[in-house]
Amino acid sequence: MLFSSAEFLFLFLPLTLLAFHLLRIYQGGRAAMAATVAASLFFYGWWNPPYLLLIITSIGGNFFYTRALATNPGRWKLLSALGFNLALLGYFKYRNFFLENVDYLIGDGLTEPGSLGVIFIPLGISFYTFQQMALLLDANDGAVKKTPDLLEYSQFILFFPQLIAGPIILYREMVDQFTRLEANHGAGLSLFGPGLVVFTLGLFKKVCLADGIAQFANLAFSSHASITMLEAWAGILAYSLQLYFDFSGYSDMAVGLGLMFGFCLPLNFDTPFRARNMIDFWKRWHMTMTRFFMMYVYSPMALSLSRYGLKHFSHAGMIFILAVACPIMVTFLLSGLWHGAGWTFVIFGAVNGLGLITNHAWKEWGKIRLPFILSWALTLLTVLVSFVYFRAENLVVAHNILEAMFSPAAFLLPNWLESLAVLTGLPWDSLTMFSAGSYAVRCFVWVVVLGVLSLWLPNWAKTYNDLAPSWRLSLAVSFMGFMAIGWLDKPQTFLYFQF
Amino acid sequence: MLGDFFLSAPWRRFLFRLLPGTTLGLALLAELLAFAADPIPYRRHDLDRLALAVELDNDSPERLLHSIIIGDSVTQDVLKTYTIGGDENVADLTTNKASGLAGSYLLMKRFLGRHAPPRHLVIAATPEFFTYLPEGEAARIYLRTVFRNSDEVDFLGSYLPAEEAFFMPAALEMDERLGKKFLALLAPNPSAIKMGGRAPDPGAQVAMGIMNNFIRDDVERRGRQTLEIPEQNVLVFRDMCGLAEEYDFSIHFQIAPLPQTVYSSWKQSGVLSNFEADISRLFESECKNTKVFTDYGISIVPDVAMRDADHLVRHDWTNFYAVLLNDLILSLD
Numbered sequence: 001m002l003f004s005s006a007e008f009l010f011l012f013l014p015l016t017l018l019a020f021h022l023l024r025i026y027q028g029g030r031a032a033m034a035a036t037v038a039a040s041l042f043f044y045g046w047w048n049p050p051y052l053l054l055i056i057t058s059i060g061g062n063f064f065y066t067r068a069l070a071t072n073p074g075r076w077k078l079l080s081a082l083g084f085n086l087a088l089l090g091y092f093k094y095r096n097f098f099l100e101n102v103d104y105l106i107g108d109g110l111t112e113p114g115s116l117g118v119i120f121i122p123l124g125i126s127f128y129t130f131q132q133m134a135l136l137l138d139a140n141d142g143a144v145k146k147t148p149d150l151l152e153y154s155q156f157i158l159f160f161p162q163l164i165a166g167p168i169i170l171y172r173e174m175v176d177q178f179t180r181l182e183a184n185h186g187a188g189l190s191l192f193g194p195g196l197v198v199f200t201l202g203l204f205k206k207v208c209l210a211d212g213i214a215q216f217a218n219l220a221f222s223s224h225a226s227i228t229m230l231e232a233w234a235g236i237l238a239y240s241l242q243l244y245f246d247f248s249g250y251s252d253m254a255v256g257l258g259l260m261f262g263f264c265l266p267l268n269f270d271t272p273f274r275a276r277n278m279i280d281f282w283k284r285w286h287m288t289m290t291r292f293f294m295m296y297v298y299s300p301m302a303l304s305l306s307r308y309g310l311k312h313f314s315h316a317g318m319i320f321i322l323a324v325a326c327p328i329m330v331t332f333l334l335s336g337l338w339h340g341a342g343w344t345f346v347i348f349g350a351v352n353g354l355g356l357i358t359n360h361a362w363k364e365w366g367k368i369r370l371p372f373i374l375s376w377a378l379t380l381l382t383v384l385v386s387f388v389y390f391r392a393e394n395l396v397v398a399h400n401i402l403e404a405m406f407s408p409a410a411f412l413l414p415n416w417l418e419s420l421a422v423l424t425g426l427p428w429d430s431l432t433m434f435s436a437g438s439y440a441v442r443c444f445v446w447v448v449v450l451g452v453l454s455l456w457l458p459n460w461a462k463t464y465n466d467l468a469p470s471w472r473l474s475l476a477v478s479f480m481g482f483m484a485i486g487w488l489d490k491p492q493t494f495l496y497f498q499f
Numbered sequence: 500m501l502g503d504f505f506l507s508a509p510w511r512r513f514l515f516r517l518l519p520g521t522t523l524g525l526a527l528l529a530e531l532l533a534f535a536a537d538p539i540p541y542r543r544h545d546l547d548r549l550a551l552a553v554e555l556d557n558d559s560p561e562r563l564l565h566s567i568i569i570g571d572s573v574t575q576d577v578l579k580t581y582t583i584g585g586d587e588n589v590a591d592l593t594t595n596k597a598s599g600l601a602g603s604y605l606l607m608k609r610f611l612g613r614h615a616p617p618r619h620l621v622i623a624a625t626p627e628f629f630t631y632l633p634e635g636e637a638a639r640i641y642l643r644t645v646f647r648n649s650d651e652v653d654f655l656g657s658y659l660p661a662e663e664a665f666f667m668p669a670a671l672e673m674d675e676r677l678g679k680k681f682l683a684l685l686a687p688n689p690s691a692i693k694m695g696g697r698a699p700d701p702g703a704q705v706a707m708g709i710m711n712n713f714i715r716d717d718v719e720r721r722g723r724q725t726l727e728i729p730e731q732n733v734l735v736f737r738d739m740c741g742l743a744e745e746y747d748f749s750i751h752f753q754i755a756p757l758p759q760t761v762y763s764s765w766k767q768s769g770v771l772s773n774f775e776a777d778i779s780r781l782f783e784s785e786c787k788n789t790k791v792f793t794d795y796g797i798s799i800v801p802d803v804a805m806r807d808a809d810h811l812v813r814h815d816w817t818n819f820y821a822v823l824l825n826d827l828i829l830s831l832d
Contacts, residue, residue: 469513
């Protein structure tokens with residue numbers, strides 16, 4: 001069930017919270033944890049009960065490997081454990097992509113109905129697989145100070161606020177919280193108030209802001225074949241804001257829910273559209289995923305390639321390519337593929353990788369420091385181009401949108417600005433998306449208002465410790481709560497669920 | 500503060516006093532404001548503005564109109580760009596499919612209440628315009644909340660299925676009952692209904708572009724649909740003919756150009772002949788005293804003329820339809 005569904009908000013959440021805190025008070029932390037594990041399994045199974053079998057198999061296998069690696073690390077054991085995870089991920093997430101490409105290359109009809117067929121990607125498989133792989137690597141490195149038992153392990157993976165779409169948590173940041181809860185020294189209800197506030201903000205961001213602006217992005221991308229420059233820019237700006245408010249709203253809800261249960265989950269977004277360069281952007285956007293890739297893919301690769309580069313080359317450019325450019329590009333191609341099994345996602349990763357390499361190269365050799373507004377605009381432009389690939393169903397759609405964004409021939413004023421067009425000599429036409437002036441104005445207002453909010457809305461998921469429970473905060477929470485609950489019946493889904 | 504195991508005193512005050520208090524206060528305030536804003540007409544979409552413009556625009560009630568054109572978005576799309584009927588006095592009351600035939604009827608009725616009647620009514624639309632029945636949200640957004648005069652409410656009461664009556668606090672509909680009303684207050688009054696400024700060009704060539712798969716799928720899907728006129732729309736036709744009789748105008752039909760695939764599919768399955776037979780039967784039974792002309796010819800265009808299942812590619816093919824409509828209007832005496 002969705003966090004923003006009536007059944008979650010009015011049944012599942014209150015009952016689970018009540019059960020958790022009552023059990024914690026009367027039966028102790030382990031009983032409370034057992035209740036959340038059971039509730040989380042119900043939460044996950046709500047969509048597709050057969051996939052419970054998959055997640056239970058994944059947890060069972062990884063629990064066995066984690067304990068084995070924690071007591072007796074070993075390279076082959078680690079490789080076998082990682083292989084187990086990659087096999088599950090590969091089969092359930094990338095099988096179709098692989099078959100489609102083989103099919104394209106050899107034309108064997110593998111993905112035709114009646115052949116191997118298509119399968120649905122289990123929800124959150126990338127998230128829970130990555131969390132478990134991180135723990136395996138930590139266990140092998142001796143970085144796990146307390147080996148989890150089955151209940152702790154299940155709580156770590158299954159805890160429903162982060163199960164479907166992160167934040168990607170590390171065991172090391174949860175273990176002390178579990179230990180304190182088991183010893184009845186957890187946060188208890190002390191974080192409930194801030195949790196409710198952060199959750200409500202997230203719900204509002206998701207239901208009202210992201211779903212509200214989605215209509216413009218959807219129309220732009222569905223009209224890609226006949227779209228003009230103004231419409232394409234409006235569409236991609238709308239989509240970028242939709243994606244930000246959708247995913248950061250979800251992450252806020254996850255953090256808020258965690259706090260209501262007395263757990264502190266890591267921050268996932270830190271006003272990323274304020275970033276002045278690509279390095280800064282990826283420190284602010286989907287922070288826990290970036291952390292995972294930096295810790296477990298980029299750093300080991302960069303370290304070994306740096307050593308190799310320094311040993312074999314003296315030219316600074318060559319060392320830069322080996323120590324910086326290669327690891328960044330590989331990391332971002334993988335991160336693109338992590339987001340989705342499709343070439344559009346691979347190119348999304350490549351565009352961001354290129355942006356980061358350029359940023360590092362500029363830092364290394366750039367003679368001038370760009371003014372803030374210029375570097376901010378360049379960063380945003382790179383991000384927007386990558387988001388075109390992120391949103392497009394296929395490469396044709398992406399290229400149509402990009403062509404409209406950058407081709408002067410695609411510049412047309414709408415027919416309701418005919419008099420302006422005649423006055424200025426600019427071409428005009430009746431447009432697909434902006435056929436009505438009022439719709440265009442509405443789109444403009446949405447983009448401007450959400451753009452401003454994306455830069456200035458307070459990040460309560462980051463500052464919940466400093467929240468002052470005043471009547472102003474109360475009014476804001478009431479307003480956002482009313483707005484969000486009022487919009488619950490509108491069609492919605494979380495963009496990041498597919499990952 | 501947050502190190503405490505239980506709720507701290509400020510947060511206890513927040514959760515048990517401040518939050519319930521502001522929630523209740525906000526709910527009451529929203530209710531009051533919504534009550535005050537209720538009479539303000541919406542300006543959410545073209546139909547809102549058109550309905551209001553029709554109501555406000557009574558500057559030339561004595562001038563005899565040549566024609567009124569009603570129809571769905573494929574025709575509206577053309578009339579936004581082209582002037583149809585040359586120097587004749589033609590009123591464009593086209594809407595989109597979502598308001599259905601009933602929306603067009605109510606719009607026309609509103610128009611006739613404030614303007615001199617036309618000599619002709621031209622219904623230029625897709626066949627689906629006659630078979631579509633607005634329901635749920637579409638009915639709410641394009642009918643119930645647009646046409647709110649007492650006679651219109653009575654009409655919609657018989658046309659639409661009864662709505663479940665339950666109380667919804669205004670605080671849960673703030674965007675609809677407060678936000679959009681507030682925006683409507685800020686918007687200027689919509690001006691008289693104007694068509695686009697371009698003249699249809701009978702000599703213009705049409706281009707045969709390349710059709711993408713999404714549009715092809717859409718067109719094929721449309722060809723698989725059936726066309727059955729619901730009972731409610733039969734009654735709307737009857738009322739429309741009543742207006743024609745009362746104000747003494749004739750009714751003319753023009754089916755919007757059909758893509759080849761849709762035409763062939765409907766022709767082959769008998770959908771089109773059944774539809775045409777239904778239309779003829781309907782007018783024979785419900786419009787006995789009205790001059791109705793159903794001898795239109797269906798224009799068939801290649802599939803590449805479509806930018807989706809229903810709408811024509813601009814401008815080559817919209818011009819083609821504009822010429823067709825223009826000829827029709829000019830042929831009427």
